[in-house]
Amino acid sequence: MTPSIDITIGEVAATLVLVAVAAAVSLYRRTELEGDLGLAVVRSFLQLTAIGFVIQAIFDSDSLWLVAALLGVMVAFGTFTARRRARAVPAAALPIALALSVAASVTLGLVLALGVFQPEPQFIVPVGGMVIGNAMTTSAVALNRLADEVRSHARQLEATLALGATARQAAHGLVTRSLRSGMIPLIDSTKTAGIVFFPGTMVGMLLAGAEPTDAVRLQIILLWSLLGSVALSAVLATGLGYRSFFTRAQQLREPIAEAR
Amino acid sequence: MFELERLSASRGGELVLHELTATIEPGATAVLGPSGSGKSTLLRLLNRLADPDSGTVRFHGRDVRELDVLDLRRRVGLVPQLPAPLPGTVAENVRAGPALCGREADVARTLELAGLDPAYAERDSERLSVGEQQRLMLARALALEPDVLLLDEPTSALDEAARDGVERTIRGLVERPGTSTVLVTHDRAQARRLSQRTIELRAGRLAVGAAEPVASP
Numbered sequence: 313m314t315p316s317i318d319i320t321i322g323e324v325a326a327t328l329v330l331v332a333v334a335a336a337v338s339l340y341r342r343t344e345l346e347g348d349l350g351l352a353v354v355r356s357f358l359q360l361t362a363i364g365f366v367i368q369a370i371f372d373s374d375s376l377w378l379v380a381a382l383l384g385v386m387v388a389f390g391t392f393t394a395r396r397r398a399r400a401v402p403a404a405a406l407p408i409a410l411a412l413s414v415a416a417s418v419t420l421g422l423v424l425a426l427g428v429f430q431p432e433p434q435f436i437v438p439v440g441g442m443v444i445g446n447a448m449t450t451s452a453v454a455l456n457r458l459a460d461e462v463r464s465h466a467r468q469l470e471a472t473l474a475l476g477a478t479a480r481q482a483a484h485g486l487v488t489r490s491l492r493s494g495m496i497p498l499i500d501s502t503k504t505a506g507i508v509f510f511p512g513t514m515v516g517m518l519l520a521g522a523e524p525t526d527a528v529r530l531q532i533i534l535l536w537s538l539l540g541s542v543a544l545s546a547v548l549a550t551g552l553g554y555r556s557f558f559t560r561a562q563q564l565r566e567p568i569a570e571a572r
Numbered sequence: 573m574f575e576l577e578r579l580s581a582s583r584g585g586e587l588v589l590h591e592l593t594a595t596i597e598p599g600a601t602a603v604l605g606p607s608g609s610g611k612s613t614l615l616r617l618l619n620r621l622a623d624p625d626s627g628t629v630r631f632h633g634r635d636v637r638e639l640d641v642l643d644l645r646r647r648v649g650l651v652p653q654l655p656a657p658l659p660g661t662v663a664e665n666v667r668a669g670p671a672l673c674g675r676e677a678d679v680a681r682t683l684e685l686a687g688l689d690p691a692y693a694e695r696d697s698e699r700l701s702v703g704e705q706q707r708l709m710l711a712r713a714l715a716l717e718p719d720v721l722l723l724d725e726p727t728s729a730l731d732e733a734a735r736d737g738v739e740r741t742i743r744g745l746v747e748r749p750g751t752s753t754v755l756v757t758h759d760r761a762q763a764r765r766l767s768q769r770t771i772e773l774r775a776g777r778l779a780v781g782a783a784e785p786v787a788s789p
Binding site for chain 1: 583584619620621622623637641642643645649650652654656658659668669672709712716
C-alpha cells in the first residue's frame with residue numbers, strides 16, 4: 313500500500329502564490345478572467361474539501377451501498393454537466409445518463425471480476441469517479457460533434473432519407489465520425505503518456521512516496537480501463553443521441569430540416 | 573394520383589400552406605409560384621419528408637401516413653433543389669437507393685436516362701460540375717424506378733447551358749410513359765415547357781383564378 317503523506321493547510325495556502333501569478337497575467341493582459349479564476353479557486357477548495365469528508369465518511373462506514381449512492385450522484389451531476397455542454401442535441405439527457413451509468417457499471421464490474429481491484433470503497437470510489445468524469449467529457453465531445461455533423465450535412469441527410477433510407481442508415485457515417493471524435497483524445501493522451509505528460513495517478517503516487525514501478529502499473533491499469541469505458545460511453549451517447557434529430561416517420565426534425 | 577385535402581403546413585413557425593385543396597393527376601404537373609409561396613414545402617409533404625399541421629395527403633386514394641414511409645419514398649422519388657451527392661463515385665451514388673432495399677441498379681442505363689455519359693460511372697461524385705451533379709441526383713432518384721418523380725426547382729442552381737441540358741433530360745422523362753413528374757418552379761415558361769398541367773400557388777393558397785388545377789395552353 314502507498315505510504316500516506318501529511319499535507320498541512322499552510323502548504324495548500326502557499327500554492328495560492330501560483331494562483332496569484334495567474335491573476336497577475338490576467339490583469340496585465342486584460343483577459344478579464346480574474347473573476348472566473350477566483351470562482352475556480354473557491355469552488356475547487358469547497359468542492360474538494362466537501363468530497364474529501366464524504367469519501368472519508370464512506371471509507372469509515374465501509375458500506376458498498378453508500379459507494380453506489382455516491383456514484384449515482386456523480387452520474388447525475390455528470391449528466392447535467394454534459395447535457396449543458398451538448399445543448400445542440402435535442403433530448404440528450406437520457407443518452408448521456410445511460411452512457412455514464414453503463415460505462416461506470418461495466419468498467420467497475422470488469423475490473424472487480426478480473427480481480428484487478430478489491431471490492432472495497434477505497435478502490436471503487438476513485439476508479440468510479442475517474443470513469444464517470446471521463447465518460448462525461450467523452451459524451452459531451454461526441455454529442456457536440458454529432459450536432460455539428462447533422463447541421464452541416466442536413467441536405468445530404470434529407471436526400472438520403474428521400475431514397476428510402478432509415479434515419480439509422482442515413483446517419484451512419486455521421487455517428488461513426490462523432491464516435492471517433494469522442495474516443496480520439498484519450499487514445500492520443502494514452503499514446504503520449506510518460507513522454508509528453510505524466511498522468512495524474514502516477515504523479516499522485518510518486519508524490520505520496522510509492523515505488524515508481526507500482527505507480528506506473530496502477531497508471532497503466534487505469535488508462536487501459538478508461539479506454540474501454542470511454543468507448544462504451546461514446547458509442548452509447550452517439551448511438552442513442554442521433555435519434556433525437558429524427559422523427560418516428562424517418563424525417564429530419566425542424567429546425568435542422570429548415571437549415572437545409 | 574395525389575389528393576391534397578385542406579393542407580396547412582408551417583416552416584420555421586410560419587404558416588406556408590393554408591388549407592390547400594388540390595388534385596395532382598398522373599402525367600407531368602408543375603407547381604408554380606414565387607419563392608416563399610409554399611411550393612417546396614408542398615413537395616416535401618408528398619413523400620413525407622415533412623408532415624402537415626393539419627389536412628391529408630392521399631396517394632392513390634390512401635392517406636400517406638398509413639403507407640410504409642420507406643416504400644412511399646421509393647415510389648415517390650425526390651430530386652432536391654441543390655445537389656447533395658454522397659461521398660464516393662457516381663456509380664456508388666446511383667446504387668445507393670436500390671442497395672437500401674436489396675436491389676441492384678443498372679448503372680449505365682440509369683446514367684443514360686439522366687443524360688450522363690456512362691463513362692462517368694467511376695468518377696468522384698464531388699468533382700462533377702453542379703450541372704452534372706444535378707443529373708446525378710436525377711439518376712439517383714431514377715435508379716429506384718419510381719412511379720413519381722418530385723423535382724424541386726431542379727435547374728435553379730444551374731447556368732443557362734446546364735439548365736437547357738437538364739431540361740431536355742426532364743422533357744425526355746416526362747414524355748416517357750410510366751413515370752409521373754411534379755415539378756416545382758417559379759419560372760412560368762419552364763412550367764409550360766415541362767408540364768401538361770399547372771397548379772399555381774400564391775402565399776400558400778391556390779392562386780386566384782386557379783381554384784382548380786388548370787391545363788396550360
